[in-house]
Amino acid sequence: MSYHNEEFETLPRQALEALQLKRLQATVARVQASVPFYRQSFERAGIISGCIKSLDDLRRLPFTVKQDMRDSYPYGLFAAPMDDIVRIHASSGTTGKPTVVGYTRKDIEIWSELMARSFAAAGVHKGDIIHNAYGYGLFTGGLGAHYGAERLGASVIPMSGGNTKKQIMIMKDFGSTVLTCTPSYSLFMAEAAREEGVDFRQLKLHVGIFGAEPWSESMRAEIEQKLNLCAIDIYGLSEIMGPGVAIECREAKKGLHIWEDHFIPEIINPETGEVLPEGERGELVITTITKEGIPLIRYRTRDITSLTYEPCSCGRTHARLSRMTGRSDDMLIIRGVNVFPSQIESILMRIEGVEPHYLLIIDRKDNLDTLEVQVEVDEQLFSDEIKVLQALSHRIEKEIKDLLGVTCKVRLVEPQTIARSEGKAKRVIDNRLIS
Known part of the structure; x- marks a missing residue:
């Protein structure tokens, strides 16, 4: 087994929960004392100092949502003075003001440690050369992976996104063994490599660590076949x-x-806020228990998943999240049917001859979706x-109707027709x- 920090990665459940409770109590006391938003929020919920006696008491605390971060823009939720903040990141803010997060020096050290753990769990070692194609800048992906790679002791190539032909050349010439980027961009790289006459089987890549957008098991198989590597799913969000x-x-x-020694996960019913039992699918809620810059209590991520505490063959004792199927705020409601883009992707990827590039266009005609x-x-x-082609279109339409219960029109288009992205795919x- 490959561990970065075996002591904490394999903590017995009882010891892990004792550590969580101690850190949760300290975090709640800290935000109550230093963040006006939480002080007022707790007062409205009747939460008094020292009321967290067990992990079950966590569900008594109110949720935090993205709008709370926007309403507190830019620094209103910070629990540390600006003199102690050494890094600031922010979301893109494409749907409003960006959410701003601050990191103390200790926060950066913990982030580096957890990314190093993550790399080790994916099978990355000190001698690897990590080709980091996540974006650098306000987006957390690039620098997060970078610091983790350095903490692990691996070599890191800070490529960032874009300039795909050069990315292919660097991977080939520098002997990259690990690729980090979004899953959709990895497939774009596979296309670019084919056009350049580069065969991924001749590269040294053995693992790809892909995240920042939902992707299906079918897309994993496509990536592994086209890039000749083991594709690993990673999860994170800038707010956490x-x-x-x-x-x-x-x-x-x-x-x-x-x-779990740094985050407490819960799964809730996104409609009612009720905490769901182990194994049931719902919205992921995370409480940070070691963050100094901007601790968040019961943050609603909007990501849809489930949680299991079953032992894993790798020996790690930390709970596992199932693959994200999408976000509750990305869910499409079409004629009363709930549809996630990843569900349609899974259907498409099972059909021979179909490429992993698609676009869903929803409209309303004669008052019908x-x-x-x-x-x-x-x-x-x-x-x-x-x-x-007509037979293939009808087949896809039928499979979507049979499996998801929604009627659609399928339009097959020639290769390279749908716009590519160097980050998250649209x-x-x-x-x-719009209308």
Whole structure:
């Protein structure tokens, strides 16, 4: 087994929960004393100092949501003075003001430690050369992976996103053994490499660590086949820390271990806020218990997953999150049917000849919702006779209808038609929001 910090990664459950309770009590006391938002929020909920006696008491505390961070923009939720803040990151703010997060020196050290743990769980070692194609800047991905790679002792190439042809050349010439980027960008790289006459089988890559967007098991198989590596799912979000909150272990690849000595996860019903039992799918809520700069209590991530405490073959004792199926705020409601883009992706990826590039266009005509699924097919299939393409379109429409209960129109398009992204892929255009 490969561990970075075996003592904490394999803590017995009883010891882990005792540590969580001690750190939770300290965090709650700290935000009550230093963050006006939490002091007022706790007062409204009737929470008094010292009322957290067990981990079960956590569910008595009110939720924190993204809008609370925006309302406190930029530094209102910080629990440390600005003199102690050594790093500031922020979300893109494409749907409003960005959410701003601050890190003390200790926060950066913990982030580096957890990313090093994550790399080790994925099978990365000190001698690896990590090609880091996550974006550097206000986005947390690039620097989070960078510091973790250095903490592990691996060599890191700080490529960031973009300039894909150069990315391929660097991977080939520098002997990169690990790739970090979004899953959709890795497939874009595979296309670019083919155009440049570069065969991924001739590169030294053995593992890819992909995150920042939901992706399916079918896409994993596509990536592993096209890039000739083991594809590992990593999870994080800037509000909580950045990448490295949870990751799959290479031994099992059955859920993402969430580092419970620093985060307490809950799964709730997104409609009612009720805490759900182990194994049930719902919205992930995370409480940070070691963050100094901006601790968050019961933060609603909007990510849909489930939680299991079953022992893992890798020996790690930390709970595991199932693969994210999407976000509660990304869920599409089409004629009353709940649909996640990743569900449609899973159907498309099972069909031979279909490429992993698609776009969902939702509209409203005559007061009824419509869904068009545009998907690329390979060149050989696209050049086939029209009746073959029509049969394929009808087959996809039928599978989506049978499995998801929603009627759609499928439009097959030629390769390279759908726009590529060097970061998160744009999968949905909802014209109902415009009209």
